[in-house]
Amino acid sequence: MTARRLDGKAIALQIRAEITEQVGQFVAAGHAPPKLAAILVGDDPASQVYVRNKERACQKAGIESLLDRMPVDTTQEQLLGRIAELNADPSVSGILVQLPLPSKDQGGAGLDERAVLDAVDPGKDVDAFSPVNVGLLMQGRPRFLPCTPHGIIQLLHRCDIETSGKHVVVVGRSDIVGKPMAMMLAQKDGSCGPRTANATVTLAHSRTANLTEVCRSADILIAAVGRPEMIRGDMIREGAVVIDVGINRVGDRLVGDVAFEEAEAVASATTPVPGGVGPLTIAMLLHNTLMAAKWQAE
Ligand code: GUN
Numbered sequence: 001m002t003a004r005r006l007d008g009k010a011i012a013l014q015i016r017a018e019i020t021e022q023v024g025q026f027v028a029a030g031h032a033p034p035k036l037a038a039i040l041v042g043d044d045p046a047s048q049v050y051v052r053n054k055e056r057a058c059q060k061a062g063i064e065s066l067l068d069r070m071p072v073d074t075t076q077e078q079l080l081g082r083i084a085e086l087n088a089d090p091s092v093s094g095i096l097v098q099l100p101l102p103s104k105d106q107g108g109a110g111l112d113e114r115a116v117l118d119a120v121d122p123g124k125d126v127d128a129f130s131p132v133n134v135g136l137l138m139q140g141r142p143r144f145l146p147c148t149p150h151g152i153i154q155l156l157h158r159c160d161i162e163t164s165g166k167h168v169v170v171v172g173r174s175d176i177v178g179k180p181m182a183m184m185l186a187q188k189d190g191s192c193g194p195r196t197a198n199a200t201v202t203l204a205h206s207r208t209a210n211l212t213e214v215c216r217s218a219d220i221l222i223a224a225v226g227r228p229e230m231i232r233g234d235m236i237r238e239g240a241v242v243i244d245v246g247i248n249r250v251g252d253r254l255v256g257d258v259a260f261e262e263a264e265a266v267a268s269a270t271t272p273v274p275g276g277v278g279p280l281t282i283a284m285l286l287h288n289t290l291m292a293a294k295w296q297a298e
């Protein structure tokens with residue numbers, strides 16, 4: 001079997017076109033354009049690329065963007081002060097603090113990431129990292145959905161992949177992807193996206209016993225561990241759908257968490273890296289920024 005390739009890039013472009021149209025309607029109705037404020041502390045090269053891509057995507061969708069570069073040795077007080085200003089600024093619809101924050105080894109001031117994310121106004125928290133938004137999601141009444149898991153939900157939906165009654169194994173228990181992904185797929189209603197609920201979910205991780213067997217029991221396998229090509233062909237059931245969230249640099253190659261060619265030989269569908277889940281994350285960030293602006297205008 002050669003797996004169908006799920007083209008995240010094309011679906012992200014489709015979603016971005018829809019958002020661009022909705023932004024146009026919002027502005028035509030007399031509102032100021034939505035505005036995303038991104039805070040980047042330090043000069044981590046990968047983070048600079050991510051933030052630049054987010055800015056560029058905003059501009060193309062008619063969303064204003066403001067990049068706040070802060071020095072690597074920014075103190076907790078300075079960072080919290082800047083977040084408070086953006087929280088209070090009525091022209092700012094959404095705020096994101098690019099992660100990771102610089103470590104002490106990198107010249108950072110020893111920033112407390114949890115306290116920083118807690119400080120973002122939940123009504124402007126377009127990453128959905130604040131405890132209020134995590135709690136609302138957990139209760140099945142989300143306000144903002146976290147961007148990467150929401151992108152995966154959209155990908156499954158738009159590729160006609162049904163999740164109801166299916167066994168989904170999520171490998172990786174991060175706050176950004178694994179945990180919210182598991183929660184969203186297990187919801188009993190459509191609160192986290194159409195036709196993408198009612199799954200039976202296993203949240204696997206580095207301490208899971210018999211990981212190969214657990215993965216092999218998945219109808220849909222979602223790899224979000226951050227370890228290059230950790231998911232091998234023998235961990236995938238014949239005909240399963242495999243979603244690869246990983247982006248790992250190995251030498252001068254970008255590889256996912258899944259050994260792609262091995263997966264393609266057994267799965268019914270796979271996502272490539274790059275061009276799979278990554279572009280959807282940015283599309284859903286734009287979606288959240290537009291939603292924030294709409295709620296603030298109500
Ligand atoms: N770093 C890696 N992924 C993300 C993300 O989704 N949001 C933010 N703010 N930082 C990240």
